[in-house]
Amino acid sequence: xxxxxxxxxxxxxxxxxxxxxxxxxxxxxxxxxxxxxxxxxxxxxxxxxxxxxxxxxxxxxxxxxxxxxxxxxxxxxxxxxxxxxxxxxxxxxxxxxxxxxxxxxxxxxxxxx
Amino acid sequence: xxxxxxxxxxxxxxxxxxxxxxxxxxxxxxxxxxxxxxxxxxxxxxxxxxxxxxxxxxxxxxxxxxxxxxxxxxxxxxxxxxxxxxxxxxxxxxxxxxxxxxxxxxxxx
Numbered sequence: 316x317x318x319x320x321x322x323x324x325x326x327x328x329x330x331x332x333x334x335x336x337x338x339x340x341x342x343x344x345x346x347x348x349x350x351x352x353x354x355x356x357x358x359x360x361x362x363x364x365x366x367x368x369x370x371x372x373x374x375x376x377x378x379x380x381x382x383x384x385x386x387x388x389x390x391x392x393x394x395x396x397x398x399x400x401x402x403x404x405x406x407x408x409x410x411x412x413x414x415x416x417x418x419x420x421x422x423x424x425x426x427x428x
Numbered sequence: 429x430x431x432x433x434x435x436x437x438x439x440x441x442x443x444x445x446x447x448x449x450x451x452x453x454x455x456x457x458x459x460x461x462x463x464x465x466x467x468x469x470x471x472x473x474x475x476x477x478x479x480x481x482x483x484x485x486x487x488x489x490x491x492x493x494x495x496x497x498x499x500x501x502x503x504x505x506x507x508x509x510x511x512x513x514x515x516x517x518x519x520x521x522x523x524x525x526x527x528x529x530x531x532x533x534x535x536x537x
Contacts, residue, residue, distance in 0.1 A: 350527070
């Protein structure tokens, strides 16, 4: 049982480049979300999904896109990377929001230069 | 608006001393509250949730609705408790879990 798997673990991008952060879970969880973790600011919600085909914006969605074509996968796309997007990104899943708590992936450390 | 405040960014105690990590929240309704922990170079993991009233690794947390607080406590800190701790809040019907800024706990030998 892998839980929540994120790839890549590390990435360096140049300003203006695009990329996709991958997230997959094998627990048949309906709810998935993306957070960014910045020093002194905790975790902030970027986008979330309550099921396949349904996504919505969180607290800091600008510059990011998501899609949920299957229950298992929830990729996060950076459209045109900016230095302000340098952060650690976490994917999380749960049977439903809150509930018994989230299962987190191991994170992707992204640096935009 | 729902908000979680952890007033201490850093907290340092000696091994064997009691520890309390503060968490205050604002929410109009009945929230679900959680504590998550992130050990060095590891992913965040759920430590405990208020609804289950459990004690995990010697930690407990009591929801005080009057003071809108959910402080995390442990009577005797251990060195392996050194980690980043996040308080989080979710409201029934909300598709959103809000996290505090986190408190880095260091337990000195």
